[in-house]
Amino acid sequence: MNIGIIGIGNIGSMLLETLQNKEHTFHIINRTRSKLKKYEKIGNIKICKSIKDVYKNSKYVFVSVKPQHIDEVFKEISELEEDGNYIISTAAGKEINEISEKSKKNNVVRIMPTVISKIGKGVTAIAFHETIVRDEKKEIIELLKPLGKVLELEEEKFDAFTILNSSGPAFVAFILESFIEGAINIGLHADTAKDIVLKTFEGSIRFLEKEEIDLSELKYRVSSPGGVTIKGLYELEQKGTKGAIMKAVYESYLKNKEL
Ligand SMILES: NC(=O)C1=CN([C@@H]2O[C@H](COP(=O)(O)OP(=O)(O)OC[C@H]3O[C@@H](n4cnc5c(N)ncnc54)[C@H](OP(=O)(O)O)[C@@H]3O)[C@@H](O)[C@H]2O)C=CC1
Numbered sequence: 001m002n003i004g005i006i007g008i009g010n011i012g013s014m015l016l017e018t019l020q021n022k023e024h025t026f027h028i029i030n031r032t033r034s035k036l037k038k039y040e041k042i043g044n045i046k047i048c049k050s051i052k053d054v055y056k057n058s059k060y061v062f063v064s065v066k067p068q069h070i071d072e073v074f075k076e077i078s079e080l081e082e083d084g085n086y087i088i089s090t091a092a093g094k095e096i097n098e099i100s101e102k103s104k105k106n107n108v109v110r111i112m113p114t115v116i117s118k119i120g121k122g123v124t125a126i127a128f129h130e131t132i133v134r135d136e137k138k139e140i141i142e143l144l145k146p147l148g149k150v151l152e153l154e155e156e157k158f159d160a161f162t163i164l165n166s167s168g169p170a171f172v173a174f175i176l177e178s179f180i181e182g183a184i185n186i187g188l189h190a191d192t193a194k195d196i197v198l199k200t201f202e203g204s205i206r207f208l209e210k211e212e213i214d215l216s217e218l219k220y221r222v223s224s225p226g227g228v229t230i231k232g233l234y235e236l237e238q239k240g241t242k243g244a245i246m247k248a249v250y251e252s253y254l255k256n257k258e259l
């Protein structure tokens, strides 16, 4: 399969490295060419000189530039003949109709990926232009399988999905970091704290999945009456932590709708 990737940043490089397969040939381009140096000697990666070269040589063309750069890319694509190629946009907040209009193409697919897919365990939402038929959808979903789970999703749910799934890892990192710094404050070395915090979160998630219990049930199992855990939970409630997190999710969601 000939696969194009326009924009080799966080997501473009994740796609290039995760979808790697000897049966694919990748045609890639990035604005800053020095970023592509490490791919120069890989047999099935062709570094292209223009967006036209990427598009002409690829059946599936991922567009993974930032939303503010996407118009210039679609403008270039709009001047090219569609010849069985598909545009697969990763841009947050950019709808299929808008992409189709700007690129003057019908074969438009929208995905919402996550950096987590680098280890094959992410969830990728996908939506298709109305003209794309079942067999074509199947082939595209199959192509994305190395990323983890591929979830066909109504476009109106993409904004919420983006914040949970794709921004999510940053929120998780922030919360983990808060616990690590809390642990340093009570005398643990940073490395030890990180190790314990990661294992505690991982173990808690596995436990919830295995025991199939509610989150509040886990809170009550851990919180002894008048004990230490409830003291900490009380502090979090008094500081409005849950409200602050809900607001953070909402503000990100609103921002995504503005794009
Ligand atoms: N980061 C994430 O976790 C997620 C990102 N997304 C979406 O994916 C897209 C990419 O995000 P991300 O990878 O983080 O962004 P990055 O800035 O890391 O990567 C974008 C890349 O596109 C390149 N670029 C910009 N304009 C052009 C152009 N005209 N031709 C070729 N290359 C170009 C940039 O080059 P240069 O090296 O010069 O900057 C850069 O390397 C965005 O639309 C974002 O909304 C979606 C889900 C998750």
Ligand SMILES: O=C(O)[C@@H]1CCC=N1
Pocket (backbone or CB within 6 Å): 092, 162, 166, 167
């Ligand atoms: O922060 C962003 O805008 C992108 C989209 C989702 C994750 N990163």
